[in-house]
Amino acid sequence: MSPPHTRRWLKHPWLSLLLGAAWLLLQHSVSVFHLISAALIGLIVPWLLRDFLPAPKTLRLQPALRLAGVVLWDIVVSNITVARLVLGPMARMQPAWVPVPLALTDPTAIALLATIITTTPGTVSCTVDEERHEILVHALNCTDPAQMAAEIKARYESPLLAIFEDGAGHADALQGETS
Structure with missing residues (x-):
């Protein structure tokens, strides 16, 4: 100590x-x-700023690095996809509102999830509905909102659970939500 x-x-x-x-x-x-x-x-x-900053959190480094790699990869792939959509025929785009149920409870982790979604081209997180415990995402092109919500949960929320919260208990809860 x-x-x-x-x-x-x-x-x-x-x-x-x-x-x-x-x-x-x-x-x-x-x-x-x-x-x-x-x-x-x-x-x-x-x-x-000590009175304005939240207490520091213990983060798990390995899942954080893995998530950073996934996010960087998704940003590159999404940039290419969005460029093809924008430069191609506009009739191909199918914008959609996608509600994504949240297993996250940590406000910092939820804010980071919203930031990751907004940083990835083609998606924007619009609001976090605290009553329904979901985040509303606008997608530039989405043919299957349920599949997109499942991908967001698997690619971003699950690692955030492992980084910020008790990964074992929440991972089981996450599996139950996506099944």
Whole structure:
């Protein structure tokens, strides 16, 4: 267990590293002055924002890296698909609204799922319905909304469950929803 002062000042170590790295990239320099400035920014800004930032989460690295690979691949493939759709005959497109039931409960994971969906060309997450516990997705071209919802759950939500929540228990629940 780390001493109290370490927990207090480095409550968000990844944010501290990200802020410091961003500062160095903006300065285009790794001089001693800029390294010290980056370290101070990385320490002070998260400390000043401590009351506004949620408690840091323990993330599972291997599923996160796997998800990042899947998302990057899907972005490339979707860009090609959307380009073909846009440059081809417009009659081929079948836009659709796709409700995707959520097994996720963590607000950060739900926000990340919405971001992944919106970042992937051809789909946009429009709203998260908390009462129905689903996310509404608009797809540029969708012939089978149920299949698209199942793909979103399998490709993105299932890994997010493994990253943010108890993967074993939620994975069983996810299998029951998609069956």
